[in-house]
Amino acid sequence: MPTLSLHSRIHRAIRRAAALALVLFGTAACNFTFTPPQRPAAVVPPAAINSATLDQYRSAVAQRIVERNPSYVLRGNPQAMLRSLVVVSFVVDRNGQIVASSVYRTNGDDEAEGTALATLRRSAPLPLPPAKLLNAKGQVELFEDWLFNDNGKFQLRTFASPQAQTLD
Template sequence: MDTDLNRSRTARAGGGWRSSASRTIALGAALLAAGCTFTLTPPERPAVSALPPPAAVNSATLDQYRAAVAQRIAERNPSYVLQGMPQAMLRSLVVVSFTVDRDGRVLQSAVYRTNGDDEAESTALATLRRAAPLPQPPEKLLNGRGQLELFEDWLFNDNGKFQLRELASPQAQTIN
């Protein structure tokens, strides 16, 4: 039924591409019969880019920026950063959402997900504030307001020290 409907629409619209191709061939034959010479030039094909698609470029750039932000947080808060392997059963996982402007200023931050550990939540937010201003984000990552929204995970051991997921070592496999 749909096929018949499409054929009917095509016929009413002037025959579609087949009709157009037939007219071109007929015109070419008429010009040849009249002794005219002509050249058919095929349409240009779009150039194939050797660059990766924009999403791939932005993804790689975003990963690099996230690593730079995590490095800045760790550098500005050395006494809170866990050195070595996180324990098998973490004390807390705090996910923080935050918005950065084009100058690296943290405009907004909030705990996005937590297990209810108030001390770990406070530490995560405080260490983010102490790291500001963060590195300037690449222009192509900014939204229409000149901002970038990010998430980072703070992984806390029982001693209150953390690693950021972006930089974290593999966790221990056994509970001591």
């Protein structure tokens, strides 16, 4: 029997170990089943389904705010540099009641913020939201922008006229 050099014996042992690992791994891989997670057939965000309905409802709510607060509503075009922009977030339940409201974004004009929240509250109850807009709690969250002139009158962004182009 020929004598193998140390180098040859190591090389041969490595090849055997690699072959054994390949056989073991291949066998294990054949017995392993990978099942991907279940995916819904189609996920369509509610906003995509209800965007037209949401826009219609948002307009109905804005109309109610304007109708209930005529002395605060600015007629004509807002000035070029607005006094304030107040974004209000509010939650309406299935009965049109405002269950929560808060200033979402502002420039810090406390008087404008107070007017925006007060005119929203005076508008309740709001029109009934369409059932397909309601979440699991039977509510819908909306945002509206109050655009204020220096005189304290506002327009809602939903119905806003184009702003003036000059600062006079």
